[in-house]
Amino acid sequence: MAEIKVPELAESITEGTIAQWLKQPGEQVEKGEYIVELETDKVNVEVISEEAGVIKELKADEGDTVEVGQVIAIVQAGEGEEPSSDSAEPKQEEKPADTDTAVKTKSDTPDNSGEEAEEVKKGRTIASPSARKLAREKGIDLSEVSPVDPMGRIRKQDVESHSSKPAAPQKQESKPAAAKQSAPKKEDTKPVVREKMSRRRQTIANRLVEVQQTAAMLTTFNEIDMTHVMDLRKRKKDKFFETNDVRLGFMSFFTKAVVAALKKYPYVNAEIDGDEVVLKKYYDVGVAVSTDDGLVVPIVRNCDRKNFAEIEGEIVELAKKAKNKKLQLSDLQGGSFTITNGGVFGSLLSTPILNGPQVGILGMHTIQLRPVAIDAERMENRPMMYIALSYDHRIIDGKEAVSFLAMVKKLLENPEDLLLEG
16 A cells, blocks of 8 residues: 655645546556646646555545645555446446546445435435536536436536536526625626636736736837848758758847846846845846746756757757646746747737846847838838847846847847857
């Protein structure tokens, strides 16, 4: 018999959420095999079994919050039970897709069946724990849910199906007490879908609010003529790909320009610790990546020591890991400055929010042809990009911020200079 506990996650993370059980009670598990996926504030972590055997019991449902060291499953040495003994209720075997209700052992089934029969006699609604939990989160009355199970047991998918249906006004009218309780929420009379925020989305929301409340955040803007960078990239991209097996993008140019500017203006590469300013003598640049679960900022380490190909290759690798939910906590910790590119989604201009405790973030935007005055006589259409620097005004003065952004502009409009600065 072995207990599966929530492992140590990171110094600042003490709890997580059960995102998905990869094994169910009665299933065989090998030593070192993944049995559950935990969602933490930053990344998803898969937990392994330290012993081979059979999953005897799950002590937490999907969606439950669990703490480090908490027992979440029991593994018993031996082999799995025969399919015919998974449940004493033959009707249950007809619904193999239902993974919300834990598989019962022989000793548990008679007691549970008796309890359910007693509940039916009393006219109470029979529902699985996961169905009750989901109903509470969505504010659904279980008595209004129509079960698919011929025995009348409500399962999680029944609640999900019910929540996707338009609200029935006549039912609300027949229940004045319920209508009275929900009166302040007038929008509930219209079809709505309530979704519980994921742990990561809650963390993102809390951190963004915290930054805005604790930092004296200000944003300054400039624009870059991307003509020379685009020409250089066009001339060199094929040879670059043949040599390095990675495509030459814009991010390596911006990263190199940012590192050069950080060296000249070190307070942009700092953070505040109490009444001290910590000036960082390393250049670990975070690159914001959008995923289905929200924005994550993996770190490209030691950018001052990497060439263009190494930076591009690492950004591609980190982006793949982010989209496949394979990022490790070490990939996200310790950055000194952040670059975010809203231009890939068509953003023309924005004010990025600081990625605390950092005090600077550079926002890139979409490249757009705009008329530019070349001199007093000539106008030309040039590929222009607005850039934005959000900074913490507590330690960075306006002059320093504007000068930082002006240097980034100068280097990108003369990309050959990046070789000298790098």
